[in-house]
Amino acid sequence: MNSKINIALVDDEQLILEGIKLLLSKEKHISVNLTSINGNDFLENLEKLSPEDFPDIVLADIQMKPMDGFELVEILKTKYPELKIMILSSHYKTGVLGYMVKLGVSAFLPKNSPKQVFIDAINAVYKNGVFFTSEDYSMLSSYMNNSQKKKSLFDNSDELTEREKEVVVLICQEFTNNEIAEKLFLSPRTVESHRQRILEKIGAKNTVGLVIYAIVHNIYSPPVNL
Template identity: 65%
Template sequence: MSTMINIALIDDEALFLEGLSLLFSNVENINVVKTANNGLEFLEFLDENPETIIPDIALVDIQMKPMDGFELVEALKDKYPDLKIIILSSHYKSNVLGHMIKLGVSAFIPKNANKELLVTAIESVNNSGVYFTQTDQEMLIKFMNSKSKKISLSTNEELSGREMEVVKLICCEHTNKEIADQLFLSKRTVESHRQRILEKIGAKNTVGLVVYAIANDIYSLT
């Protein structure tokens, strides 16, 4: 039986919210626990209902008032760092994608995506913390190149061969247990490798790790 994934939908278009809620009502393992018309409404819900079901994932639009998607993501990452965020927006451009990824969102999906892609993204983010398509990778590389922000390791902080293996498996959306089984390691050893990798590359989470791997040609979706 699939694990139930609790999600929240935040968008200022009422009809779009209703449509998404209806769409997910027919998905067995996804449960919409909250809909909100803007970022402030969602933050108030989280702050005022600490005993309620906290969503595993929030699907967030960018263009909203009085608090837009950028402000909401920053606030959520500050107050609820374990809440994963998927941006669902019509503003699917390299600069917007790049800035959102820098803020720590787990995926960026265009609003014209189909049901299958949405469900796949939600399940992937829930299981591995991140979801990137080939198009996302191309746009991220374009953003990084335009900003000259390619990340480099210092000579004394190079990743070991084992760490490189772990990075590639993380990028392939494997869990710590799956990585441990594949590399014949304990789960705790994999967790230690993951933490050490994050420290070496200066990333805060899996999203940052994947972005680093793509930017430095360690991993490619092709």
């Protein structure tokens, strides 16, 4: 892991962009290496970054032109599946949160969030892959009460086996393949096979999607962030 958390910012409101950058500049363990006022410029500039400056987390707005946040997230998740994405938006609604979860977004925060919640979210996403507040859980719970919406979150037709669920929980707890292999008395290659099969079964593209799947299907319960 890097000594600092590399952050990229995308927002078409210049004042918001500069304000967030200034706020994060006061955190010694966080470095903002890229800012862009639209998705197209961001994608172009992202490709030019050196590996050491490549972001660990992208903070993006939803309402942007000519490319909105939804389209940007879909492109990023296709080209950089392990890249963690946090959405900062004024449009904090259950349906939007559900759609963002389906895309594999790591956190969804209102723009009027307190500073400490914002910093805590960045730290949690960097360490654990996701950040959900108690309000997020309430909204997701409401979303999941609708069977059609629940089914739409993940295109999965096969149930996970008990062994696969054990692997999922350990992945959520950030254990490596070798560590999982030791705990479950398996070979690392077998653990990797389990991981790939799980991703295929649940229709997730990456570890973030796997963690979110585990949360919404009550396989794993992370600490709740208030």
